[in-house]
Amino acid sequence: MKEISYYPGCSLEGTAGEYDGSIRGVASILDIKLHELEDWTCCGASSAHCTNEELAIELAARNLAIAGKSERELLVPCVACYSRFKWAEKESKEHPEKIHSSYRGNVPIRYVLDFFCEEPILEEIKKKITKPLSGLKVACYYGCLTVRPPKVTGIKDYENPQHMDHLMEYLGAEPIPWSYKADCCGASLVLTRTDIVRKLSGKLLSMAKESEADVLVTGCPMCQSNLDTRQDELEKEVGENFNLPILYFTELMGLAFGHKDVKKWLGHHITDPIKVLSAKGLM
């Protein structure tokens, strides 16, 4: 059994509950034990780094200091948290004198998608597949901070990332080529400039539909929420009916593993994925 520390982050306690549920579900099937970080606090998100860079580093470092009490790696599912932690790691190595926290860059920080896309775990994933996702065309959507900036994420193919596509192939799905896989959905403006969010999200949904995807897959709670919840509004605005389910990649892993809670996770989505998956004979 592999053991790893786990920082869920605020979104996974709320709107992204099904992301949390599906991560815990597939981890258990893969015999990975998650140790939720004790007494974790918010990473600071956009609001901290947009207004006070040093405060942003301290808020992230507090959690990393807690993680540093054990030897385990730290698994992070939310892209915003992951990015903030990686920035804190970079800063603590380059400018340790600026950081008040006891954290000193000593925790391996792993984004959930990157973690599941590594060779040894991919092999384990292959063994657990009971229901391959045959015939399902997926648009893999990476968004911004999973890949950018590479000096923080360490991702080499940041203009055309492929790792989620490979994972989907392992699961038996068909990842489609499309050109918006690392474009921004506008999440940081979600409650303030919804007009911009609609414009950016609309472009993404349009392009995914044009590429004939059955579903869009993501590993970011903000992207998922943005793209999933505003399709009705967009329909009224641009006259295009998207009806494109937005799934977490871990939900599709759970589906391929035959996890018993898949229906429960998918029931939380605003744009219904069950109809599409049933039509493909996957549910």
Place this chain on the structure above:
Amino acid sequence: MDPVQLTNQKENAFLLEVAQASGETIQACYQCQKCSAGCPVAYAMDILPNQILRHIQYDHRERVLSSKTIWLCASCYTCSVRCPNNIDIAKIMDTLRGLALHSGIKSGEKEVPLFHSVFLDTIKSKGRIHELSLLIQFKLKTKDFFKDAGLGWKMYRKGKIKLFPSKFGGGREIKEIFNAFEKGERN
């Protein structure tokens, strides 16, 4: 190799301030406009990202710090990864927002900085973000109670809205972090 400085403008106070705070070589910008060409939010900005860098080179402090642009930047880092001179423009935007808040200059965007301030207040008082509390606090400030009300109801019915915050105890440490900044012990 260090980037070649192709612009010959003299260093000015604002340029030095931004360069020092961000650690970025703003003088290296030669206006290729690649940042603005790839920026997904450029269409809504009042000053394009490449123009922001030019204004900094020319000491236009008020023009930059009162712009909409610095608050509309979505921090997606597309500009930063495509800059041929390796200028991290998104990071400079962080620096500019911080400077704008301390400058007393009227902000070009009202709701975005307000949202950030409500968000940070929520972290300070609760340690974690409980989405519903954040939303209520923000709406109390904007008084725009109807925006997204229908969506909120739909999300509630799908079990996406958690009514009560989780219980944990990290709050005191978080308050100490915020207090250090507020007392001016830190910037």
